[in-house]
Amino acid sequence: MKTLIDYILHLADNSFINGHRLSEWCGHGPALEVDMALSNISLDELGAARSFYQYAASIEGNGKTEDSYPSFRDVREFRNVLLVELPNGNFADTMARSFYFDAFQFHFYTALQQSSDKQIAAIAEKSLKEVxxxxxxxxxxxxxxxxxxxxxxxxxxTAINQFWEYTGELFSMSETEQDMLKQGIAIDVSLLKDDWEKTVADTLAEATLRYPMHIEGGWFQSGGKTGIHTEYMGFILAEVQYMQKTYPGCEW
Amino acid sequence: MSNSEWPLWEIFVRSKAGLDHKHVGSLHASDAQMAIEMARDVYTRRQEGISIWAVESKHIHATNPDEAAAFFDPMNDKVYRHPTFYDLPDELKHM
Incomplete structure (x- = not known):
């Protein structure tokens, strides 16, 4: 059961941190229309995160709620991939990060609809439309x-190149994922790599950009799935968790 | 890129099948594709529509407000143009 919760939190944290990063554009978008689009996408991601957090809370019990996970865990307990926690940078940077992650989520949710866990499959199906x-x-x-x-x-x-080294982690299987795969709950993310690379290559070709395969000799950053995060993660949580840590249990 | 470099588009939304597209507002976008996507996020995020039209504002031709008197006022005393002087049989509904 602990492993299942860990897996659900991995799914939730990916969407939560991605949604939070995109929400930072609210009021700062390059045009009002883009601002609203990014806020909408952010809300989609926070909505998916909520569904997963609610599901985790219903399994764990113990007085946990959907708010317990985003508000009261520390950096090491978050299971999101490193890619989504990286700073927004300029607009091209955010679009490159989003593009890599959206392409991943697209193939990921497509496959996750086959999860033997009905609730996870249902959230995947709903999220796929958004993604x-x-x-x-x-x-x-x-x-x-x-x-x-x-x-x-x-x-x-530059943006496409600089996030490249964070894409490898998307396709590496953590212990949690391997355990869940045996039960048919998780999917094998390593099998998504070919589809993802094709999606990325096709779009980069259309964009007349170079595919960054050669960069860093194919070496990739990793750690997020096991709680080893970048230095940015603490700052995200400091902002996200400020209210609940200053006024525990506060509601409005 | 500043807003002023993006042309203005008029957005029309069909709220449900069978109804007309209605003008809902305008926005700035660099091309038609972007205009439609932005319209989706600006004007249909609360489920307002199932279809969107975008027309670049420069393609819309309008009546001249200065000519409004000659254009529209003569119609204000032509009450006989409304089909309201007929006695309808009771069997006729929805009229």
């Missing part, structure tokens, strides 16, 4: 900026 749009949104921006002006192309290529 399909997220991927469309970020892909088109990658193309628009990549195939845009000299300056936008250079910034988009």
């Amino acid at each position: 399909t749009y997220h991927l469309k949104f970020s892909s088109e921006w990658v193309v628009r900026l990549g195939d845009g002006t000299d300056e936008s192309k250079q910034k988009m290529q």
Whole structure:
């Protein structure tokens, strides 16, 4: 049961931290319309996170609620991949990070609909519709900026390159995932890599950008799935958890 | 890129099958595709629609407000143009 909760929290944390990062654009988007689009996507992600947190709380019991997990765990207990916690940077940076992650979530949720856990499969099915749009949104921006002006192309290529080393973790199986895979609950993320690479390669080709395969000799960062996070994670939690830590149990 | 470089688009939303597309507002976008996607996020995020039209504002031709008197006022005393002077049989519904 502990492993199942750990797996559900991994799914929840991915969406929660990604949603939080995108919410930081609220009021800072390059145009009002983009601002609203990013906020909508952020809310989709927070909604998916809530579904998973609620499910985890219902299994764990013990007075846990959906708020217990995002508000009262510390850095080491979060199970999100490193990619989603990286800072927003400029707009091209955020679009590159989103594009990599959206492409992953698209293939991930497509496969996760086959989970033997009915609740997880149902959340995957609902989230897939949302993520399909997220991927469309970020892909088109990658193309628009990549195939845009000299300056936008250079910034988009830099962004695509700099997040590359954080993409490997998406396809590495943690112990938790391996255990859950045996029960048919989790999916084998390593099998998604080919589809993901094709999605990424097709879009980068359309964007006239270079596929960053050669970078860093194929070495990838990892650790998020087991709670070893980047230095940015603590700052995210400091902001997210401020209210509950200052006024425990506060509601409105 | 500043907003002023993006052209203005008029957005029309069909709220459900069988109804007309209605003008809901305008927004800035660099091309038609972006206009439709932004319209989705700006005007249909509360489930307001099932179909969106986007028309670049420069393609819309409008009546001149200065000519409104000649254009529209003559109609204000033509009450006989309304089909309200007929006695309808009781069997006729929905009229």
